[in-house]
Amino acid sequence: MAALNDYLQIKEDIAKKERARLRNFKQVVRLLNEKDRDEYYNEHLQKLLGNTTLARKRRSAEEGNSKNSSKINTVQKTRKKRRRLSKEERKKRREERKRRKNKKKGKKGKGKRALDFRYNRKRRSCAKHEMYVDFDEIGWSGWIISPKGYNAYHCKGACPFPLGQSQKPTNHATVQSIVHALKVGNDVSTPCCVPNKLYSISLLYFDDDENVILKQYDDMVAASCGCH
Incomplete structure (x- = not known):
């Protein structure tokens, strides 16, 4: 079971x-x-x-092709609508283009003359220029030991009326410039471009007894120029 x-x-x-x-x-x-x-x-x-x-x-x-074809047709229709100009109309247009071209040239020439005038005035104005002094060339190398030379700079340029602040004029130079411009004085020239600040340099040299001397000489380098 x-x-x-x-x-x-x-x-x-x-x-x-x-x-x-x-x-x-x-x-x-x-x-x-x-x-x-x-x-x-x-x-x-x-x-x-x-x-x-x-x-x-x-x-x-297909839509793009249809649009392009419609544009081409429109341009062709526009071109067809333009009428040909007569000889007198073409001549007038040429003269107008020539007149505009000459006008533009005149504007450019005036601007160039103004820039040239400002550039030449700035270049001719009183300013500091380099002037390297070689002691050997001026006959001082026999007694100066060091340095062999230095950059003394020099002042050069005109002091035209009116004198600007960049030319660092003295009050006397300003008055002299006005008198010269108005021609109210006899034989009064323009102010002169001269150093208005000078630096010193140190020289190592032989004295008369052949002693080596180190001395500082004042007013040897033109630091800046002005109208005086």
Whole structure:
């Protein structure tokens, strides 16, 4: 009796496992069918979308060609509407263009002359310029040991009326410039361009007894220039 019960129990377990396997198999089949159906729908949808895109591109290209052709026709019509000018009209237009061109050249020439005048005035005005002094060239190398030379600078340029602040004029130079410009004085010249500030330098040299001396000499270098 016990053996029969064990047999029935085993049989029932086997049947349960078979039913469970069958359910799993059906579920797998259903999932595969759904996947195939989705892939089919996606492929069909992509084909539809591709055809729609191609149609849209074709339509836009046709519209672009039609617009270009309409523009070309409009330009051709506009060109056709232009009438030919007579000889007198062409001559007047040429003269007008020539007059405008000469007018522009005149303006450029005036501006260039003004710039040249300002540049030349600035270049000729009183200013400091370099002046290198070589002690060997002026015959001082026999007693000066060091330095061999130095840049002393020098002042050069005109002091034209009116004197500006950049020329650092003295009050006397300003009055002299006015008198010269108005020609109210006899033989009154313009102010002179001279150093208005000087620096010193140190020289190492031999004195009369052949002693080596280091001495500072004042007013040896022109630091700035002005009208005096």
